[in-house]
Amino acid sequence: MQKVKIGIVGLGRLGRKHAENIAFRTPKAELTAICSILKEEVDEVKKNWGIPHGYTSYEEMLKNKELDAIFIASPSGEHCHQIAEALEAGYHVFSEKPLGVSLSECKSAETAVEKHQDKVFMLGFMRRYDPSYAYAKRKIEEGAIGKPILFRGYSIDPESAIEGAIKFAPHSGGQFLDMAIHDIDLARWFLNSEAKSVYAIGGCYAHHEFGLYQDGDNVSALMQFENGTMAFFLAGRTAPHGYHIETEIIGTKGTLRIGSIPQKNMVEILDQYGVRKECSQNFLERFEQAYVDELQEFVECILNNRKPEVTVYDGTKSTIIAYAATESFKENRLVLL
Amino acid sequence: MQKVKIGIVGLGRLGRKHAENIAFRTPKAELTAICSILKEEVDEVKKNWGIPHGYTSYEEMLKNKELDAIFIASPSGEHCHQIAEALEAGYHVFSEKPLGVSLSECKSAETAVEKHQDKVFMLGFMRRYDPSYAYAKRKIEEGAIGKPILFRGYSIDPESAIEGAIKFAPHSGGQFLDMAIHDIDLARWFLNSEAKSVYAIGGCYAHHEFGLYQDGDNVSALMQFENGTMAFFLAGRTAPHGYHIETEIIGTKGTLRIGSIPQKNMVEILDQYGVRKECSQNFLERFEQAYVDELQEFVECILNNRKPEVTVYDGTKSTIIAYAATESFKENRLVLL
Amino acid sequence: MQKVKIGIVGLGRLGRKHAENIAFRTPKAELTAICSILKEEVDEVKKNWGIPHGYTSYEEMLKNKELDAIFIASPSGEHCHQIAEALEAGYHVFSEKPLGVSLSECKSAETAVEKHQDKVFMLGFMRRYDPSYAYAKRKIEEGAIGKPILFRGYSIDPESAIEGAIKFAPHSGGQFLDMAIHDIDLARWFLNSEAKSVYAIGGCYAHHEFGLYQDGDNVSALMQFENGTMAFFLAGRTAPHGYHIETEIIGTKGTLRIGSIPQKNMVEILDQYGVRKECSQNFLERFEQAYVDELQEFVECILNNRKPEVTVYDGTKSTIIAYAATESFKENRLVLL
């Protein structure tokens, strides 16, 4: 079996999950190299998992000609230059979202991708590969709900993770860039159009700390898209029940809801609290399969010489919209795109 | 508007509810007389509700020729003789379930009803008048589930009511007669047949007290009906979440479930316990509308000179089956009817 | 039993339902007079229901000193002047929503109510009396969800009623005034604040006819309230599954959802279409009990000399917000209140 040899940069919480998926859950992929600025991390993973190559320097890893592809799971600010360098060095590239933390960065990534058309570039909008989202997309394309009218996307982190969220707040870019970006991509995907106007509001309802960075702990936005469809977004940090990712697409002939109850599994409990379902507690639990499936798609694209559905432009466009929402929120005004 | 003048006997918890429904929720009925052996009860209701006549003697009430109908909500052991006396005295009669506490009693009630064919007699199997059960029955008759295969009926009282249940245990006749009798009637109604074999088991899983009366706190029975269909019953006393009345009818073309979540209302809660619905806590809450609707049917039958769907024979037959289940449970053997 | 004698004006679809509730479902009320410009309608109801007085002139009915209260179920344009006339004539008044079709009308109604402080005036925001909404309100007041963050209200009429909706479109005032007004009242009630900014969008996704009146078949609005909370509204006409009234209140400690599945009853069906619940098909089905309960509250207020929770100002304020949303929608701009 032909295998794609992958080097990953970034071994944080999500990075390590990606590394595991490459090493242990994708038969056609091989985790050939790992890279992190933390030497102990590199040594530990290299040794315990039996990975051939370990690096603390990204540049060094890019010199390893054994590799076929680079998987970027580093901090957001590193994505765009690492994408360009990896493509330049002749590798296929997968980058975690967001594409970049500024528009100029995104544009430079676009240029790099355009220059290396022979390489596969894929962006980690993994929700598109979640079995339920993929099923909903097929349903819509088959006409099951007629013409889309409104997209509603909730992304609410659990209150239990609030400490980390507050710590990360100065660098997150705000809820629209950090939390709502997946929903923005989904809205573009399901509605098949781009946003043309946005009004965003929100506030600090439980945690004043977000206000220090002109952010809120819960924010929302209403957008009209170029084809006339509507989209409503809610991004927050205070769900008591778990990691709440809920999506609804209302159409002229029907409505689809994905994850309207963010249930952990198929167990229902009847006890003194009523009849209830327990919920997923974080993105790794909710999107476990989606992370595997997007990786598989990346590998198959490389092996079969085709391009993934998610392009570099999806990254730029979603980022532009997230910026517009942030601007609207900060200045309390309608922003036209 | 022509009104049916009703005298009620029994002003206990359920009796008082019926009295309220007659007095305040059924425009074509009038609560003209009340009867209870507790004089204070009679005086209080008479005065506060403005009821014309109050009695502590059932015989006295039966002499009140102003009345059109008698509503029997007295203890189970009184039902049959009070039915016969009221019919004999020339009244239409509504009796709470069970029809009687022995077969010979039931038979004597049958005789009384047969003798007074010009009178309306109705038995309080109120579930048949619950909007959801009535809807399910119509669906089945329309062929929505094809041919019925299996009926499943759960009747589980909340643990919060266990004290009363234990106190009442010596006189209840056991779970099959006291709790499962409604499900037995429903099974006969939905399956359109009579039971021909029954195997019943159970035990004291949480409250040994029921064992003193050869009863269990949770019991179940499997029955085959004459037309080959199956029925499974569970009756219990230990639901932590509320009053759990759940019914399922599986057919060759579809399945109907009524109340599979015994939800209190249309509110769903997302909090630290997950995503949950609170439950009805007792029969008055769950079947509030059914009690009104059965009363309305009784009144309409009188006014329009027609007979209700539930007959005296439904009472006898359900009782026979409940006895057979009790016998099977006590002797741990298959009982053929 | 003391009874409130009521005269109703308007015997259309909803008017007739109210008349029935007064006549047959509220023991402490009496339907003493009916009024409609259609003589046949008056004659028919008078005769069949045995109503003492029938009128084709509202002014004539107001001269009937037997009456205690006037129930206004006439077309929206008549509400305000009929309210003022009835109060002036010395009656308690119940008016269907909307309070009026212009702000000046609403203000004149306010003046009339203020002038007759000794009379009960109640506005038909019946959702507040629906058992599930009332339960949610209690829960919120008890602190069950912490501090409210966002209100989401959907009011979507079934596609099956589209013909009537299109016919009525020229006179409806648009979706925000006609459909969303209940949600606006609910948002004010649950969030305990008034809207301060609104952005509204929408379009004709299935039925271009609404565009003739600068309206859409589906519209939405995002509002920020004075206390910082958020509200999102969707009003539409094209639900294939039924009458979709769904409400969500997200708080810092929990979320409540009312009617997220607009289920008809407690029956669940498993058949070739999957596992499904059928839905309520119109407002009379969904809010049957709420209409009875609001009437009961009106009657109790009169009998006990107290004022209902819904005031004339709720009517004015909700109308102001609905107008602002309409303006925002028509002019595609942010409107500040």
Place this chain on the structure above:
Amino acid sequence: MQKVKIGIVGLGRLGRKHAENIAFRTPKAELTAICSILKEEVDEVKKNWGIPHGYTSYEEMLKNKELDAIFIASPSGEHCHQIAEALEAGYHVFSEKPLGVSLSECKSAETAVEKHQDKVFMLGFMRRYDPSYAYAKRKIEEGAIGKPILFRGYSIDPESAIEGAIKFAPHSGGQFLDMAIHDIDLARWFLNSEAKSVYAIGGCYAHHEFGLYQDGDNVSALMQFENGTMAFFLAGRTAPHGYHIETEIIGTKGTLRIGSIPQKNMVEILDQYGVRKECSQNFLERFEQAYVDELQEFVECILNNRKPEVTVYDGTKSTIIAYAATESFKENRLVLL
């Protein structure tokens, strides 16, 4: 990474799925050999998947000393002797359920396993490895539902698969052995006890063909277990909505339901049929992850020199109970174990 080299016998529908899981979804396993009496099948898989060794003779495969373990996915009648032969030849063994088609066969398998205590033997009761069932088991062990009272297990194949079911009927052993065996194992697992009495009924409600083999298209059984707990089973072939595997464990302090709606994914549809969820259509769809997870457990047991929770005795005991139910069904009598 150390890998377990596996040879599989049987490449039918389920066999091929297992082969895929070994080859492509379990990094620590390697599909080293395949065996089937159909040469074309062997050749095709060998070539397309790049498998080193292909056999049409089981005996020949057992001579391949490169192998560590044998995976048995052949017809039920072959299981027991193949288990013994593989153990004898020195391999670890995984066998699909049922253990055997007669008690004497099961006993001989027990003997073989006992003789080779140093080898890992595992039986394919994969439901125990399904994430939801495993979660429920943990919950019960943690005391979440108090003391178990009743187990309810439904296993209903979709009507869409009826043709194959009828064709297979002469060899299936009947619904209790073929369909209910998984539920019987689950009941033993969750209730932590063995059945002591069983009454079984059923019939041909839609497909008379099953009657030719003294079987029904839908059958049910009620059992009491040695520790006093109860279990109710329904096995059938006529679900219109999909592959219906539903399990409930009612306890003194709470109830757990697993898969009460056999939903395909997290998508909910609102359309002309109401609010609905589509269902899984077959066991491969429903238990996809369970098949992977049980294989992983088998491999980990081998690598870590420990024994799986499912033992050969689970196979025998479940088979004994299934036989007793079959006997009760055929003879319409209570069977004591």
